[in-house]
Amino acid sequence: MDWQSAIKGFRNYLKLEKSLSENSIEAYTRDIDKLKQYAETLLPVLKPDVIVLNDLRSFLQWVNELGMIPSTQARILSGIKAFYKYMLIEDIILSDPSELLESPKIQRKLPDTLSYDEINKLIAAIDLSKPDGSRNKAMLEMLYSCGLRVSELTELKISNLYLDIEFIKVTGKGNKERLVPISSTAINALKQWLEFSRVHVNIKKGEEDLVFLNRRGSRLTRVFIFMLIKKLAESIGLKKKISPHTFRHSFATHLIEGGADLRAVQEMLGHESITTTEIYTHLDRDYLKSTIIQFHPRS
Incomplete structure (x- = not known):
């Protein structure tokens, strides 16, 4: 079988x-394309269905020598394993050459966070006199109040708002739906946008159910x-390097x-594995340590 x-x-x-x-599919495709590029540097050129374990180990060594960080290498390996799982399911190969591949050891980097005061200052900096001010405030309130991914925010639908019971339905990774509580502060900001500003937007056909829209609808x-x-x-x-994910x-x-x-936090974030959520316990330990140092008389 050829690569294409x-x-x-x-x-x-x-x-x-x-x-x-589509974003996840593109990411996986890019990872397999790297393997394709490597295979095409060899003589004879390796086809995807004849690659063996040693070829994949050589590829990972090649990736490492290119200077890619361990987390990137681990992500590429995940893509390769998914690719060969597909090949096995489709009976294109008889055995999985990636089965015994080991992932590079990576240190889990603690994510940057904002303090409650910093979040308040960011939201307070929004100019509410502008037409899109109420929309921007509602978006930031929801990023922080509901812990949404940015794609979940942009795809949020009016039909999935249950504000009377203070919940919203979110479609996350793999089209998995989950219910997330929403705070009264975020509800108020959302209503300001929906009831007083969004109603004046000329909405593009097909976008009528989306909560957040630009000026062109x-x-x-x-x-x-x-x-x-x-x-x-x-x-x-603010000197911190932040993004929507920081919220x-x-x-x-x-x-x-x-x-x-x-x-409970795992459910709200939509993490499939509890180990993904456990990274936040490291932050919690630091918090506890600083509290003990500051307040315990024996410190």
């Missing part, structure tokens, strides 16, 4: 069988929200610092 056919089939598998988003991009947060950070002199990290960290159950 294998990658095309893999994309269809990820879309139809795994129900992954179309859905917002992730880049737009990233740039909005960057400008707000600059306006208050999600802060949401989780503040919950756990306040004593929230780890599994």
Whole structure:
């Protein structure tokens, strides 16, 4: 089998069988394309269905020598394993050459977070006199109040708002839906946008159910929200390097610092594995340590 056919089939598998988003499919495809590039440097050129374990080990060594960090190498390995799982399911290969591949050891980097005061300052920096001010405030309130991914925010639908019972339904990775509580502060900001500003937008056909729209009535991009947060950070002199995801990290960290159950936070974040959520317990330990140092008489 040639690479082009294998990658095309893999994309269809990820879309139809795994129900992954287009962004995830593109990420997996890029990883397999790196393996393809490596295979094409060899003589004879290796086809995807004849690659063996030693070839994959040599490829990972090649990736390492290119200077890619361990977390990137681990992600590429994950893509390769998914690719050969697909090949095995489709009976293109008889055995999985990636089965015994070991992932590089990586240190889990603690995510940057914002303090409650910094979040308040960022939201307060929004100019509510402008037409899009109420929208921008509602978006930031929801990023922090609900711990949403930026893609979940841009795809949020009016039909999935249950504000009377203070919940919203979110479609996350792999088209998995979850219910997330929403605070009264975020509800008030959302109502200001929906009832007083959004009603004046000339909405593009097909976008009528989306909560957040630009001035032309179309859905917002992730880049737009990233740039909005960057400008707000600059306006208050915040030196931290932040993104929309920083609000999600802060949401989780503040919950756990306040004593929230780890599994409850896992559900709200839409993490498939509890180990993904456990990174926030490291932040919690630092918080506890600083509290002991500051307040315990024996310190």
